[in-house]
Amino acid sequence: MNTAPVLIAGEWRQAAESGRFQPRNPSTTEAIDRTYPKSSWRDCEAALDAATNAATTLRTASAEDRARFLEYYADAIEASADELCALAHEETGLPLTPRLLDVELPRTTGQLRAAAKAAREGSWAQATLDTAANIRSVRGPIGPVVIFGPNNFPLAFNGLAGGDFAAAIAAGNPVIAKAHTAHPGTCQKLASLALLSLDQAGLPGATVQMLYAISREDGYKLVRDARLSAGAFTGSRPAGLALKQAADQVGTPFYAELSSINPVVMLPGALAERGAALAEEFASSCLMGSGQFCTNPGLVIVPANDDGELFIARSGELFDGANPGTLLSAGTEQGLQNAITQLREAGATLVTNNRAPDEGRFCLPNTLLCVSGSGFLKDPTAFQTEAFGNAALIVVSESTQQTAELLRQLEGNLTGCIYSSSTDVDDEAYDSLAPILRDKVGRLLNDKMPTGVAVSPAMNHGGPFPASGHPGFTAVGVPASLIRFSKLDCYDNVRAHRLPPLLQDENPLKAWRLVDGNWTKNPVN
């Protein structure tokens, strides 16, 4: 039996196989009756060559062509919404509705269209003109990009359709996507829609390529290859770190989103004022989607007082009362189980994991753990183990001073939240804690759980290591996410007719440009 074909150089072809795999249905744990190939280096090689050629064509293609491709593709995804979401549900166990059909798919097409708009308009590229010196610079394409998508967003973070994909294409680069082996059917369907849309837009077929699986060694070889210009990875810390280090060796930018426990500080005044409501908010955020979000609130700091005790008790009841969601894969289940074991071995006690889940699917009880502030400080590394899924750790802090010390011990995170009283009773504590947390996170929140990641120009979905590989970039939000896949192209004394449109005196795209120190859409006189 043939395996599913891979997409290389604009063609669906049989892989140069080095192995095969079948995905599993997380809702039944059964194997799905489709077989996919693991590619050998020969496929990587072919994809790299084709991407190199596509990059050359894309450099001279117009922004309008890229924009149109992204829009055709968004249309095609919408037209195939039912089929795509059925595949994604089968392969990930995520609910069809509201999650896949009503939230994730619209988010995906919304991101593609936002990226299209940014590409067409051009302001994202921050054209900068020094007219006196005749030096002009603009963000240009970086070259072929490889994207390793995560398991938890089969559409919105998919290497073939998600935020990294949209950003890399909008910035003018071809993408080689490594499909996630947990949802290869979803990836295949997306790739087929992408290929049709490329044809419609008149862009090279090799602008989007896809392999289902490659060996670890070929992954390192791929990101070290001179034909590759950048990479993006969202997933587990060990896998991402190893890829990042391979890319680092040859100076190739590699944006890795590796791990985050998203600390939440409940200040005393907040719990005194609205503790029960905050427990609801926390439990609902932590258990939504079985907690399988990069921004899941995994660490909550509460004061050692009656309000803190009540918060823990109420959260425990809510964890007990909710039906555990299905986990994405056997690997996710095993990883979560291991993390809970590690946290318990470090000294965390169980508040609850009583609710036995139904049999016959990947899942674990909703799990809430607890440790004292001084306990945490004895082994801060162990207590920062990321429990990816429906679990969280509560830390009971003796004082604002201890909370400050807890925050100082944190690794980099995507987000950090502080809940405070609606009056000013928490302001002193806030003022002493917020600067410490600020240094540790990409996004600082007040009175709001971190789970929602709005696609906003002001969003930062990134943060200090290991939340991401560089604290200056965001993976979500247009136009900022495009910057990652660009290089700074300076033109010094280059003749007028040889300048790219964004740097021409006339400003034909009417983009925002920084001209002699002022942002303007006007042409240069």
Next chain:
Amino acid sequence: MNTAPVLIAGEWRQAAESGRFQPRNPSTTEAIDRTYPKSSWRDCEAALDAATNAATTLRTASAEDRARFLEYYADAIEASADELCALAHEETGLPLTPRLLDVELPRTTGQLRAAAKAAREGSWAQATLDTAANIRSVRGPIGPVVIFGPNNFPLAFNGLAGGDFAAAIAAGNPVIAKAHTAHPGTCQKLASLALLSLDQAGLPGATVQMLYAISREDGYKLVRDARLSAGAFTGSRPAGLALKQAADQVGTPFYAELSSINPVVMLPGALAERGAALAEEFASSCLMGSGQFCTNPGLVIVPANDDGELFIARSGELFDGANPGTLLSAGTEQGLQNAITQLREAGATLVTNNRAPDEGRFCLPNTLLCVSGSGFLKDPTAFQTEAFGNAALIVVSESTQQTAELLRQLEGNLTGCIYSSSTDVDDEAYDSLAPILRDKVGRLLNDKMPTGVAVSPAMNHGGPFPASGHPGFTAVGVPASLIRFSKLDCYDNVRAHRLPPLLQDENPLKAWRLVDGNWTKNPVN
């Protein structure tokens, strides 16, 4: 005898010594009668702790304080210009005038003042407001930065006063500078002026710290330390790469400027039109400052025709006719000699290195080498050996197609130039070559040597690896160079009175901000 003191935590103190060294005067090769300490890890440890504290203070200090410090410091450097330049001349052999007094010192103070202006005004931080979602982001300080300056600009790229220093401070970070061992006296004088200026501005003394030398292992340990947030390095490729890889291991941004041979393409029409003038331009650019610039034109591609031959011959005469400049150190001399040997062993022939230099100083004959295009393509790596100093390699290309192949084989470079006819006879060749060169360089020039690096907002002094460690950033040019030393700080639903000034509705600094998709200096209504 005591060694010179190091500057740690706002105090001049005796180093925790692990060794000693003396600089040499390149104009005489004699040791200079001053002794400096090599610090042990104890000094690094103390500097890291002090920098951590300074970073906390700087986070809440106003932009105005940082700006004032940079301006006081620029004033102090000007007031000590004669002493500083005398020291720098003694330690580097660079001419007092025009180089040090008339060019490099004014450039240094100009950069400090430009950075001060950027810090005060705030537009560099690209505040981005999504008022509907109440999500706001801005570039905030990244934390303690270590700077390893190069040997070739004792003032303008000095870790204690140069572009990286100005950018890191303006962005709100403390700096630990590793002085260059070739000019420790210059560094000491600068550090003393910086300390006085910090006091004048009311900033913590530990905002600027300095060690003269540390072991290689302590260097790696320093950049891997959790208290350090970023690093910058300009210098030799092996040393920079090793430091970068240590930083990469822990996800710390490390901006390294490693090597560049700055290809120059002379198209046939340009040489036919003005070959003799171009030979003058090339020789003058390549021999200026003994060729000791990151942007020295080290590789020139000429056509295999009479005009190409004439260009080579004329350039050779000019190299012969010029008195070789003094090189910065014994190491520079040795490195240049090694590179010339490597190029010759690879198959390059000598056009000239006839002019024997005067005795009793660090120097080598002006050296021009030559290789055929097909010769180059047999071993592109060897022929891209950087000969840092008064030397260059000319490649004789058979055709535009061969030139394209030569360019495709190039590593990343800071700059790339194409000279073409003032008529349109070279346009076809230009159009086929420029896109290839564009992908390889940070700055693309027309009809101009790359040596001058204007301090312009549109400058890119950076490029694809190994020119730099990330092709999206520039080391020269305000405000863009500040971005390297910032993280992206997002504020999600943060209460109005807790926002930093740049994100407040009122826009108290009147900075340019991207508000709901439009750049404006207006307040939010």
